[in-house]
C-alpha cells in the first residue's frame with residue numbers, strides 16, 4: 001500500500017486527503033502542521049519523509065523550500081498543491097526536479113484539468129478579438145489572489161493565442177493608471193471571496209454580439225483531495241523530473 005506523507009495535514013486539504021486516501025488503496029504515513037508538529041506517524045519531519053513513498057504539500061508558499069529539501073534528503077517524490085507561488089518558487093521546483101519527481105499543480109481536480117484543455121483550444125480558434133475575462137470565487141479564508149487555478153486558466157488562454165509566455169497578456173488591476181479602455185488581447189481577472197465556496201472558475205470569451213462561457217464548480221473539496229491522491233499514487237516511483245496533471249491524465 002502506498003504511504004502518503006502530508007505537509008499541512010491539519011488544514012482543509014490535508015484533512016480531505018486523509019479522508020480520500022483509503023478509498024484509493026493508499027495509507028497516510030503521517031503529517032505535519034505549521035509548527036512542524038507530527039499528527040500521526042513519525043515524530044520528526046525527516047522521519048516522516050523517510051517513512052513515506054510520496055509526499056504532498058498543501059501549506060503556504062514560504063514553506064515550499066523546506067519541504068522540497070526534506071523530499072530531496074529522503075529521495076522521495078513530492079506533489080506541490082500549494083498556490084500563490086512566485087517565479088522564484090517555480091525555479092526552486094525545477095532545481096529539485098533534477099533529483100526527484102515533482103508534480104506541481106494549482107488544481108488536482110480532473111474537471112479543471114479538462115477545462116484547461118478546452119480553454120486553450122477555444123482561445124486558439126477564437127483569437128484575441130474575443131476578450132478573455134476570468135472570474136473565480138472561493139471561501140472567505142483563502143489567502144492568495146487570484147487563485148492559482150485562475151492563473152492556470154489564464155496561461156491556457158495565452159498558450160492558445162500563441163503568446164510569448166504563459167502570463168504575457170495578464171492584466172490584474174483594471175484601475176491601474178486610472179480609467180482606460182480594455183486592452184486588446186489582455187487576459188483580465190476578477191476574484192470574489194466569501195462563505196464556504198470550495199472553488200468556482202469561469203472563463204468568458206466575449207465577442208461582438210456573442211459570448212462563450214466555460215466554467216467549473218467544485219461542489220466539495222473532496223474533488224481536489226481525490227485528484228491529489230490519484231496524482232500522488234501516479235507520482236510514487238517516477239524518475240526525477242517536473243510533472244503536471246496533464247502528464248498524469250494523458251492530456252497535451
Ligand SMILES: NC(=O)C1=CN([C@@H]2O[C@H](COP(=O)(O)OP(=O)(O)OC[C@H]3O[C@@H](n4cnc5c(N)ncnc54)[C@H](OP(=O)(O)O)[C@@H]3O)[C@@H](O)[C@H]2O)C=CC1
Nearest residue numbers: 008010011012013033034059060063081082083106107108
Ligand atoms: N492544488 C489544489 O488542487 C488545491 C490547492 N489548494 C492550496 O493548498 C494550500 C492550503 O489550502 P488549505 O488546506 O485550504 O489551507 P489551510 O489554511 O486550511 O491549511 C494549511 C495547512 O498548512 C499548514 N501551514 C500553514 N502555513 C504553513 C507554513 N508556513 N509552514 C508549514 N505549514 C504551514 C497549516 O498548519 P496549521 O494547522 O498548524 O496552521 C495547515 O496544516 C493553499 O495554497 C491552497 O490554495 C487548496 C485546494 C486545492
Ligand SMILES: O=C(O)C1=N[C@H](C(=O)O)C[C@H](O)C1
Nearest residue numbers: 083106107142147148149199
Ligand atoms: O484555496 C483553495 O481553496 C483552492 N485553491 C486552489 C487555487 O488557488 O486555485 C484550487 C482550488 O480552487 C481551491
